[in-house]
Structures are given as C-alpha cells and as structure tokens.
Amino acid sequence: MTTVPLLELSSLTVDFATEDGGSRTLLADLDLTLAPGEALGLVGESGSGKSMTVRAITRLLPPAASAGGAIRFEGRDVTTMDAAALRAYRDGGVGLVFQDPRAHINPTRRIGAFLTEALRHNRGLGKREALARAEAVLAEVGIDEPARRLRQYPHEVSGGMLQRVMIASVLLAEPRLILADEPTTALDVTIQREVVAILDRMRRERGMGMVFITHDLDLALAVCGRVAVMYAGRIVEIRSARSLHERAAHPYTLGLLGSRPAIDARAQRLTAIPGRPVSAFEAGGGCAFAPRCAFATPTCENEPPPLVPFDGGLVRCARVEEIHAARTNTWTSKEAAE
Amino acid sequence: MNAVEVRSLNKFFKAHHAVADVGFDIPAGGSLGIVGESGSGKTTIARMLVGLECPTSGSIAVLGRDRSRPARGSTERNTRAQELQIVFQDPYTSLDPQQSARSAIDEVLRHHGGRSAAERAARLDELVDQVGLTLRQSVARPRDLSGGQRQRVAIARALATGPRVLVLDEAVSALDVSIQAQILNLLADIRADTGLAYLLISHDLAVVRQLCDTVLVLRRGRVVEQGDCGQVLDNPAEEYTRALRAAVPVQGWRIAV
Numbered sequence: 001m002t003t004v005p006l007l008e009l010s011s012l013t014v015d016f017a018t019e020d021g022g023s024r025t026l027l028a029d030l031d032l033t034l035a036p037g038e039a040l041g042l043v044g045e046s047g048s049g050k051s052m053t054v055r056a057i058t059r060l061l062p063p064a065a066s067a068g069g070a071i072r073f074e075g076r077d078v079t080t081m082d083a084a085a086l087r088a089y090r091d092g093g094v095g096l097v098f099q100d101p102r103a104h105i106n107p108t109r110r111i112g113a114f115l116t117e118a119l120r121h122n123r124g125l126g127k128r129e130a131l132a133r134a135e136a137v138l139a140e141v142g143i144d145e146p147a148r149r150l151r152q153y154p155h156e157v158s159g160g161m162l163q164r165v166m167i168a169s170v171l172l173a174e175p176r177l178i179l180a181d182e183p184t185t186a187l188d189v190t191i192q193r194e195v196v197a198i199l200d201r202m203r204r205e206r207g208m209g210m211v212f213i214t215h216d217l218d219l220a221l222a223v224c225g226r227v228a229v230m231y232a233g234r235i236v237e238i239r240s241a242r243s244l245h246e247r248a249a250h251p252y253t254l255g256l257l258g259s260r261p262a263i264d265a266r267a268q269r270l271t272a273i274p275g276r277p278v279s280a281f282e283a284g285g286g287c288a289f290a291p292r293c294a295f296a297t298p299t300c301e302n303e304p305p306p307l308v309p310f311d312g313g314l315v316r317c318a319r320v321e322e323i324h325a326a327r328t329n330t331w332t333s334k335e336a337a338e
Numbered sequence: 339m340n341a342v343e344v345r346s347l348n349k350f351f352k353a354h355h356a357v358a359d360v361g362f363d364i365p366a367g368g369s370l371g372i373v374g375e376s377g378s379g380k381t382t383i384a385r386m387l388v389g390l391e392c393p394t395s396g397s398i399a400v401l402g403r404d405r406s407r408p409a410r411g412s413t414e415r416n417t418r419a420q421e422l423q424i425v426f427q428d429p430y431t432s433l434d435p436q437q438s439a440r441s442a443i444d445e446v447l448r449h450h451g452g453r454s455a456a457e458r459a460a461r462l463d464e465l466v467d468q469v470g471l472t473l474r475q476s477v478a479r480p481r482d483l484s485g486g487q488r489q490r491v492a493i494a495r496a497l498a499t500g501p502r503v504l505v506l507d508e509a510v511s512a513l514d515v516s517i518q519a520q521i522l523n524l525l526a527d528i529r530a531d532t533g534l535a536y537l538l539i540s541h542d543l544a545v546v547r548q549l550c551d552t553v554l555v556l557r558r559g560r561v562v563e564q565g566d567c568g569q570v571l572d573n574p575a576e577e578y579t580r581a582l583r584a585a586v587p588v589q590g591w592r593i594a595v
Contacts, residue, residue, distance in 0.1 A: 045514035046485070159376075188375035188541065189585040215515060218587040245589050259519035261548035263571065263586050269526070270548070272519035276484045292516075 004075045006177055006209040007034040007057065011069035014052050014061065014233075016281075024281035026052045026065065027233045031307070036176065039203060039210040041220030041241070043256075044230035047279035050213045052233075054179045057211070058094055059086060074176070091122050095170030097199075099182040101162040105154045112150030115169050137168045141198050160191035164198065171202060177209045185214070196223055217256055221245070229253045232288035233280025239313030249315045249324055251293045287318065295323050339402050341366045341503050341535035342387070342422075347396035349382055349559075356382045358559040360396075364552075366502070369529065369536040371546030371567065373582070374556035380539045383556075384507045387537065388424045400503055420450055423496035427508035429488035433480045439491040440466065440476045446498035461498075468531075469494040470524060486517035490524070497528070507539045522548055543586055547571055555579050 012030035015023045027049040034040050042050045056067045059078060071078040073093055081089060098104050105114055115138075116130035125133070131150060138146035141164045154162055163183060170178060180199060184192035200223060203210050214220050220227050221241040229237045229252065237250040248254050258271030275292040287305050290296040297319070305318040317323070342364040349357040357379040364370045374380045385391040387398060389405065398406045400421045409415040426432045433442060443465055447458050466476045469490040480488050489509065496504060506525070510518045526549065529536060540546050546553055547567055554564040555578065563576045574580045 045516060190375065190581055193585040216587060217515075218589060218591060221589075222587050222591045256515055259515045261519075261522065261544040263544040263547055263583065263588055266548055266568075270519035270523055272523055273516040274520075276486055276517060277514055 003036070005033045005072070006036045006038070006074060007032070007211075008072040008075075009033075009053075009057070009069070010072075012053070012056060012071060013068040014049070014056050014065055015068070016062075017064045017066070024279075025233060026280055027056065028280055029234060029307075030069070032228065032235070034177070034209050034211065036209055037203075037207045038226070039200075039212060039224040041224035041227040042211060042213045042230060043215065043217050043220045043227055045215060045277040047232065047277050047282075048230040049233040049280060050230050051181055053230075054096070054181050054211065054213060057179060058090065058096060087122075091118065092173055093175055094177045094179055095173055095175035097163070097166055097170055097178065097180040097183045099185050101159065101166045102154065104166065105162065107154050109153075110150065111152055111154065111157070111165055114154075115150070115165070115172060118169075118173060134168070134172060137171050138165070141168050141171070141202070142194065143168075160187050160195060163187060163191075163195050167195070167198060167202070171206075174206075175208060177211070178203065179211050179213075181213045182215070183212075184219070185216075192219075199223070217244075217260070229256070232278050232283045234288065234316065235307060235314070236289065236316045237313060238307075243312060247311050247313065249310055249313065249320050250289075250317050251295050251323065252289050255292075287316075295319050339366065340364060340399075341368065341401060342370075342537065343397075343399045343402075344383075344387075345397045347383070347386065347398065348394045349379070349386060349391065350394045356559050357386070357393075360554075360556070360559070360561055362552075362554055362561075362564060364503070364535045364537060367529070367533040367535055368552065369538065369550045371538045371540060371550035371553045372556055373540055373543055373546055373553060375541060375582075377558065378556040379559040380556050381507055382559075384424065384505050384537070384539050387422065387505055389418060416450060419501075420499045421501060422503040422505065423499055423501040424505040424507060425489070425492050425496050425509040427512055429485070429492040430480060432492060433488060433495075435480055438477045438479060439471060439483075439494070442491065443495050443498050446495055450499045465494045465497055468497070468528065470520075484517070485513050486521060489513065489521055493521075493524070493528070497532075501534070503535045503537065505537045505539070508541070509538070510545060511540065511542065518545075525549060543571060543583060555582065 009030050009032040012027060014027040015025050017023050042053060044050045055061050057071055061067060067079060073089060112131055112134060115134035119125045119130040134150060135146045138149055143149055143164055184195050187195060212220060212223050221244055224241050227239060227241050227244055228235045231252050237253045239247060248257055255273040259273060261267060261270060273292050286301040286303055290300040300318055305316050307314050307316040310320050340363045345361045347357055347360045362370060372380045382391060386393050392408060393406050397404060405418055409418055440462060444462055447461060471490050475483060475487050510521050513521060528534060538546060538549055550567050553567045553570050555562040557578055562578045563570055571583060574583060
C-alpha cells in the first residue's frame, strides 16, 4: 500500500516534569498507524496512557508534559506545526469528543451559538447559513426538533442529547479524524448504544478515521475494526476486533477478558488479576505487567519485551509462544477428556 | 424472617414522584440487585433504607424492625447502624482524608463497643485481613491508596458494626475492570462466610448477575419487573428489560444501525 496513513505515531513518548526537577514517563514507545476511514480502539485501565495519547495527538498536553517521537497526520509532522498550521489541523483535521459534554460547552450560551461559532469565525459563514447547517447536522445525529434545540441552553437538555450536540459540533468542522475519549462512559447503556451507533454511522458515511478510547473492551470490539490494549503507557497487544476474543494472547488481555462478569451466566469466580494497574513511571525495568502476571519469570522482571507479531496480531510478551502452547494443550486435553 | 421488607414505598421530591409504590423482600443471607438508569430512583431507595431520606409513605423493615420513620434517640440509631450499613460508589469522598484505614475502622468499633481494648484490636486485625488489606495499606491515608484499596477500607468500615444487611450503592462502578473483579470476588466471599444480605444498586446488569440471586428492574421510580436474577435477565418479560439487556456490549455485540 502506498497511500499515506491518516495518522502515524512512531516511538511516541510523553514525559511529565515533576516539581522536584525529575521526570516521569507516562507513555513510551508508542507506534500506531491509522488508515483513512479506519476505526481503532484504545483500551486500558487507569494510568495506561490512553487519554495522554489523545492529548499528545492534538498537542493539548499539560504544560509540564513533553512529547518525544513523531506524530504525523496525513504525512505532516504535528509536533513541529506552527500556530497557523496547528489551528487548521485542529479545525478541520481532528475533532474531539470528550467523556463529559457539560465540561466542554459554555453553559451561558445557546446550543446554536456554540455550534455556529467555528463556522462563522473560521469559515466566514453568515449567521443564517451557519445556523441552517447546524440544524441539518443536528437532524443527522438523530435530534428531534433541531431548530428548537438551537435556541436552548445546555442545561435544558439531557446528557445523551448534549453528547449528540458535541458530536454534531465535531461533524460541522468536517474532520478527517475523530478522537473519542470515553464518549459514552457517563451515559446510560441504552443511550450509549444510540450515541455509539451515531458515531459509527457518521464515520462510515463520511469516511472519517476514528480513535475510540474506552475502558470497556467489549464496547471497543463492537465499534472498532482493530483494538490496541494498553498497559502502563505501552501497547501490549494489537489485534483485529473480530479475532480478539478467540486469539487474545497477552496475559493482560486474557486477564481483562476474564475479569469482566458475563451477563448470561454467573462465574463461579472471576479470574481477577492480582494487584492494581500501574503507570509507566511506576513500572520497573522489565515488563510492566510482570508483577501481576501468573506467567512471569525473573527474566520478565528485568528485560522489557518488544512488541512482536504473533498469531495475526502484535503482542508485547516474552513468553507468548509458551503461554499460547500451554493454553492450546490444556484445551486439547480437556476436549480429549470429554 | 426476611432481612429486609419494603412495602408500597413512595418518595416525592416536591411534585416529582421519585419512587413509586416499590416493594421487595430480601431473605436473610439473600442478595437483591436493583438495576435502572439515571433518575430511576435506585439511589433514593438506598438512601431511605439507610435513613438519609424519609419515605413519603410506605414501610421499610430491616430484621423485622420498622425504620420508615427517623430514629428517636441514639440507642435506636445505633441499633439501626448495627443492622444495616452502606458502601458508596466513591470511597474517596466517603472516607476522611486525614484518617488512616485502621483509625476509621477502629472508630466504628469503639462506638459500637462492649469490647475490651484487646478484643477490639483483634477484631480490627480480623476485619483488615478479611478485606485483604496489607498492614502497610491499613495505616495509610486514603490519598495514598488506590481506588480498589479504598473500597476495601470502606467495606471493612461497614462490616465493623457487625451488620446483617449491606447496601452497596454502585460500590464497584468506579473501579478499573481488573480491580472490580477482585472486589466482586471479595464481596462473594464475605457473603458466603458471614451470611450477610446484600442490596446492590447498579446500572450494570453483568455485575448484578454475578453477585445477586434476585433482581428488580426500576424505571422512573416504578418497578418494571422483578424476580430470579437468571430468569429475568435470560427471559425478560418486559420490553424495557429487553432493551436494557440488548444495550450491553458483549462478545459479538453489534451496534444498531
């Protein structure tokens, strides 16, 4: 393939300067490529660095944090963009949907003013045309009586409706890439389903790429074509969503799958992962997951494993082949016993 | 005798009918899950059971003793505290930031006393051990603990009064998946060991299935459906329960287009 990737992260690192002059690593060795129109899920627990990745991509890192490595959007280096290029990139290149829409909308201005601000300022549209366009997009994201909503204030509508307004505001800028950071975590499940369906439909219709960040592995699998599992600031496994349940190979991914209770049966006992998730700077020199891993050996604790191809995906585990062989064997012997 | 009996429970906030004619039983050692979305009234029910809200009408009995009216005097309040305790969603806001876990638990043991210093220390060690906290964690301040560890402290503190009923108000919702599994296993162990009854308030059907025998589906303050957990979730009789269930992402779940 010779097409330029939509987004390319290579050896991305983010370090955080501490008050005592030291520095803490939040993200390390992040390599990711997103094709135009592709949906990629970033899944992880607290401290895994998934939100920091989004912040780095948009150059919205906190002042104390600094990024290393390369971030290329349609082949252009984001880290070296000047103010004008960065403005254009944030206006029509990437669009952001956050977890809490109420924290990202001005409560004192009407929804119509919020939606048309960028159109009028950046695109030079007249008020009437901007409002007409906003109304059309609100209808597209499934909002009834869009004209009336434009005159309402954020506090007058529900959280699910406001999240649709946020999605509409992103769509109005016609971005090529949507970054959705836990966009449905604060919503009820029935509303989550609607919002996710809208994001998915809009993405397909407009051929946009999407990075979908969530702590919910099954949600990511439903929304994305490919899923990257993150732990302690690193990607530990990347795999197609279709094959992840059957082919997950990293002990952490397997642990995540076993931790989640099922809706259709009660587990005798959930296979909980011992300990707690750590951030990159808390991890030792070796594999960050080793202290919680049932398969860890002394080597794991000392040598950081690389991300290598395995069974159709990429896995960061030194013992992946042995673990896979052991699991396959137990299954075969189980089947034989039955 | 049932651990909890609730009959025709109603709560109005001004004109808003937050809880409408809700009734349920939890047998001794049983476990009921109340599921519903935002505004369904599930937390209001929990707050009425604990005594943080007063019902507009209806009755609540715990261990056969009525508690639908506010406690009169400290003896009654202490008795109620020894019957039923609550664990909230966010232990960071429900624990005193200045107080170590041991001190928070010991405070409860002192108050609900009758123990000698030696007995109290022994019980304290037992509780800390029961919820799986290490000695070092037990002397730490909440800010030095992770979310899961804090929730263990909150559970130990609740167990310190020796209650027969534990209300878990979204007690595992804010936790990371791997930690949530640990706490769910811990709660199952505690119930098996002590025969405590649970009332779990949750928006998460899978969590309810894992921890509860019976379930009550609540919508806009009203009971949509209630019964055996497996039965209701596998063969929902009501359209709303079906929709709720279908909206949960599971393996092979596809988004509606």
